[in-house]
Amino acid sequence: MSLDAVRSRAEEALRGVYTGVEEGKGFVAFRVPAERVVEAAEALKSAGFDHVKSVTAVDRPKEGVIEVTYHVSSYSDPELARGIVGITVSLPRDNPRMPSLSRIWVSAEFQEREVFEFFGVVFEGHPDLRPILLIPPLAEKHPLRKDFIVKEEQVYKGGITKLEQPP
């Protein structure tokens, strides 16, 4: 019920810009081409979505894309505060670049820095694009990409394991 109102308001603002819609519980995401994302963000902002709740990304190595999602909502409009609207952008995995939205929503600034260090997405026009949680040598490896391998936990397969004696 309440999401319908949020959804129709967002749809109205994004008419002609979005290319697809996904819906979940209390959440609706609009797919936007990367070159029109600033336009979409400005439209959403003027429709009353006044802050970014989170900026996150998904790495899909098989399709060769990184999807960046902004979750936006509202503090000032109680009707819009009932749902969360996402804008999803697909970027090529070998050179992920997109315009920064932190000029439009200031609360996106630190989270874009986080996506920058964990996925290597470059936000053009960001005021201060430095790693935020990781030290710089580690941030260059982009640890949340799927090809970053961590040491796995081992599974006990049962039986008595014989310890190998060193020669």
Add this chain to the structure above:
Amino acid sequence: MSTLRSREARAGPPEEGRLYVGNLDAAARRARELLLGKMKLGKLVDWGTAFSLWPVHFTTSCCGCEFAATWSPRFDAERYGALPWLSPRQTNLIVIEGTVTKKMGCALRLVWEQMPHPKFAIAMGACALDGGIFYNSYNIVRPWEVVPVDVFIPGCPPRPEALARAIVELQRLIREKGVASKWIEEGEREDKPAPIPKEDLCSWWRG
């Protein structure tokens, strides 16, 4: 008033050779023995340091809750002569409470460098021992790679009693091995030199 007096009368005179906290006569006698007797001055330093371990507030992770509980009225670690203090420059103990991320590792070393010597470190929790649940994380350091650690406490999280025990254990270490007085005499601690971290943890500092 009358009940107080009668209780004192029942307890009798203070026992020789024991230190009664709150009994000024006995404490003064003990201090006189230490100061004017044939004891080395180093012993006094060790004795004093053992009862004034002031841990700095350096809470990095969830073990900090247990750290807080240790100094709360129920467990009251202040009775051992340890009181958490705010500024690292006036403290001599650092309790590393759990996970230390790489960026925090830099801060840990900076805080430790600011403390005047003799100074001691307690590593608390499985994370501080060998990573704990984050053993394969890309973003943690083992605290013993950053600062020399005197006492380790296992557990996830350790109980407040365990932390209190670690403080008593550290006091024993200081008094029996004379760590504090040796440190002052020699200017450095030979048994536990400060480690050099393998990575450049402070590289973010330069921006």
